[in-house]
Amino acid sequence: MLALPQEPKMLHYAVVFFVIALIAAVFGFGGIAASAVGIAKILFIVFLILAVASFLFGLIKGI
Template sequence: MLGWSIIFLIIALVAALFGFTGIASASAGIAKVIFFIFIVLWLIAVVANAIRGRGPKP
């Protein structure tokens, strides 16, 4: 999911470079949404592992 966020961010940067402001703002918005979804899912996973008492795998 983080990979998709980075892809949309790159699309936004390239579109902004060439002056396509509509595409750039849409891609940046999608990248933000996907990034925040990734962060929320990551936090849920960390809390779930902490509650179960498991540590990270070596």
Template sequence: MLKLALFFLVISLIAGLFGFGGISTAAAGMAKILFFIAIILFVVFLVVALLAGRAITK
């Protein structure tokens, strides 16, 4: 998912460089959304792994 966010970021930068403001804004918005979804999923899986690790060691 972070690869897709990075892809949209690069598309946004290239579109902005060539003057396509609307496409650049849309691609940057998608990159931001995908980045925050990836961060949220990381935190959720980290908490689940920590809780599962404690349950196994007891």
């Protein structure tokens, strides 16, 4: 049976928090926008680290 590709949830959450930050910044909620941007940055960095680790482990396993 084929495994369906799963949506990268951390990247999705990073984008969601970034959009929340943009909307909050447009309406002038500086504190909320700064918090949302901080969360989005952290989630994006974690996503990148896990994506690179997954890529490297895939290369090692394939050899």
